[in-house]
Amino acid sequence: MEELNVCGDKQSGGTCIVCGESKAFGIRILAQFLCHECEREIVKTDAQDEKYQYYVDRMKQIWLEAIS
Numbered sequence: 188m189e190e191l192n193v194c195g196d197k198q199s200g201g202t203c204i205v206c207g208e209s210k211a212f213g214i215r216i217l218a219q220f221l222c223h224e225c226e227r228e229i230v231k232t233d234a235q236d237e238k239y240q241y242y243v244d245r246m247k248q249i250w251l252e253a254i255s
Contacts, residue, residue, distance in 0.1 A: 204249060
Protein backbone atom coordinates (compact mmCIF):
# COMPACT_ATOMS: atom_id res chain seq x y z
CA MET A 188 0.00 0.00 0.00
CA GLU A 189 1.29 3.49 -0.85
CA GLU A 190 1.84 6.00 1.90
CA LEU A 191 0.44 9.51 2.26
CA ASN A 192 2.79 11.92 0.48
CA VAL A 193 2.86 15.68 1.00
CA CYS A 194 3.44 17.65 -2.19
CA GLY A 195 5.21 20.97 -2.16
CA ASP A 196 6.46 21.91 -5.60
CA LYS A 197 4.83 22.45 -8.97
CA GLN A 198 6.14 19.20 -10.38
CA SER A 199 4.47 17.16 -7.65
CA GLY A 200 1.10 18.95 -7.86
CA GLY A 201 -1.74 17.68 -9.95
CA THR A 202 -5.43 17.72 -10.71
CA CYS A 203 -7.51 17.67 -7.55
CA ILE A 204 -9.89 14.72 -7.08
CA VAL A 205 -12.44 17.08 -5.46
CA CYS A 206 -12.46 20.37 -7.41
CA GLY A 207 -10.96 19.10 -10.66
CA GLU A 208 -8.53 22.02 -10.88
CA SER A 209 -4.80 21.75 -11.50
CA LYS A 210 -2.96 22.94 -8.38
CA ALA A 211 0.66 23.10 -7.26
CA PHE A 212 0.18 22.31 -3.57
CA GLY A 213 -1.66 19.50 -1.85
CA ILE A 214 -1.37 15.91 -0.75
CA ARG A 215 -1.36 12.58 -2.54
CA ILE A 216 -3.47 9.80 -1.14
CA LEU A 217 -2.55 6.62 -2.94
CA ALA A 218 -2.38 7.75 -6.58
CA GLN A 219 -4.85 10.66 -6.26
CA PHE A 220 -4.13 14.34 -5.62
CA LEU A 221 -6.09 16.51 -3.15
CA CYS A 222 -5.32 20.23 -3.33
CA HIS A 223 -4.56 22.23 -0.20
CA GLU A 224 -7.72 24.33 -0.52
CA CYS A 225 -10.04 21.31 -0.75
CA GLU A 226 -8.21 19.59 2.09
CA ARG A 227 -8.93 22.65 4.28
CA GLU A 228 -12.59 22.70 3.25
CA ILE A 229 -13.01 19.00 4.00
CA VAL A 230 -11.43 19.36 7.43
CA LYS A 231 -13.59 22.31 8.47
CA THR A 232 -16.89 21.01 7.01
CA ASP A 233 -19.34 19.77 9.62
CA ALA A 234 -20.84 16.33 9.03
CA GLN A 235 -24.30 17.91 9.04
CA ASP A 236 -23.40 20.30 6.19
CA GLU A 237 -24.85 19.37 2.80
CA LYS A 238 -21.35 19.63 1.23
CA TYR A 239 -20.11 16.84 3.49
CA GLN A 240 -21.65 14.01 1.48
CA TYR A 241 -20.12 15.39 -1.72
CA TYR A 242 -16.67 15.28 -0.09
CA VAL A 243 -17.29 11.74 1.18
CA ASP A 244 -18.26 10.61 -2.33
CA ARG A 245 -15.16 12.19 -3.91
CA MET A 246 -12.85 10.69 -1.29
CA LYS A 247 -14.49 7.32 -1.83
CA GLN A 248 -13.23 7.47 -5.43
CA ILE A 249 -9.66 7.27 -4.13
CA TRP A 250 -10.33 3.90 -2.51
CA LEU A 251 -12.46 2.57 -5.36
CA GLU A 252 -9.70 3.29 -7.87
CA ALA A 253 -7.11 1.76 -5.56
CA ILE A 254 -8.94 -1.59 -5.35
CA SER A 255 -9.84 -1.84 -9.02
